Amino acid sequence: MSRIDATFARLRQAQQKAFVSYVMAGDPDPATSARILAGLPEAGVDIIELGLPFTDPMADGPTIEAAGHRALAAGGGVTATLDLVRAFRQQNDTTPIVLMGYYNVVFGRPGGVQQFLTDAVEAGIDGLIIVDLPPEEDAELCLPAQEAGLNFIRLATPTTDDKRLPAVLANTSGFVYYVSVTGITGGAAADAATIAPEVARIRKAAGLPVVVGFGIATPEAAEAIAGIADGCVVGSAIVKRIGEGQPVDEVLAFVRSLAEGAHRG
Template identity: 55%
Template structure:
């Protein structure tokens, strides 16, 4: 059985502590996603703080990129809005610093693609991310074969590297996926892009159980979860429930930036309540 990879650094333990707390409380966690700087820096920061204050147990903050190939229309548009407003990696890291002035406890994971990190320089990025208060990375286009490029250096900086598994991750591939994964495993419950229709909870539960036979790392389930009712069903068996597209839709559909922030806070509160009451 594979366990969480030990890491060293000044951020050691924030994700592990949160999942230990959730286990002690006998409940699943709520993992929320928004794109950094959507629709602009100031509003994006307000949205980030709203997640923190409204019940998110872990926050995924998207690193906007021009070619988000694994994302559906909602997150693609959120990334484009942020880039159009001038969001870049330095501003994204600054948002993390601003959040840490208010919240030292909620784990924060940067999620996105390798290109912006590579362009900044891996060593520079990791040093600044650790200093800002980043706890984990999800980089969807770096497979395990390239662990030496970012995954292993990240863990040396005290930053968890969170891997994705999918329904097509077979028994032969799974050990390689799990080998250097730390923090938690993100189980993508459906094939395709983010925001796609979710499979039945019964099917996902069986797939998650099969993965648990190979690891004791927490498993967060996402893709296609949009409502409190859906989140509650997944929370009955997953260690955490991930919601992203529904939150980025709050920004797109809002009449004003402030209304978008209010909608994000309201949805997060309702999702958090559903997750907490699932067991």
């Protein structure tokens, strides 16, 4: 059983929903990023979604794009991200970490896909979300990742109809990430009433937990969305506070309030 599977099993037993937090690796600098990452589990985070810095993140809004640029300027990249995870794993061997990013970052790694996967597994990564690789390109990364023991988590969106959904779910594992709104991260607010039927449809087809992200910025929104899904993801609202230079303790206090909201869902 993977760390992701074990986490959802634990939450089901506790009758709780998952809280997933997104932060950009290396933002705003390696030392601060390491402190934030280390504090997330104690703040109530069940799964950490860790962004791989990239210059042109097409699915992300200005908040996360700026975080990636800050991380890159501070020396961030794949190697620095994996080093960050290795340091985290010295203290925490239970909280799942999912890398979220773009295929250019993986493809351009010295040694290519296989070396990236070897390094990711060794560092303690549990899953991948690669935004710009459709199911038609599963042989590029999805299938090799699963052979290496990593979950490959696919995005479903409001435009993923019943005809397209089987292809999206075919090689998905761990959970399905439902993008609650059309557009980029940090955009419109998610609406639980609108999302609920879509979550039910995808969960039935997938047989996997469905976690909802995009458009969730408050504890109240986290509670509402977690109430109709298996969990929720908050990213931009956290990253915004990091970008503003808020102290780590204040950032983690905000994360704790979001986690408490999700766990009430």
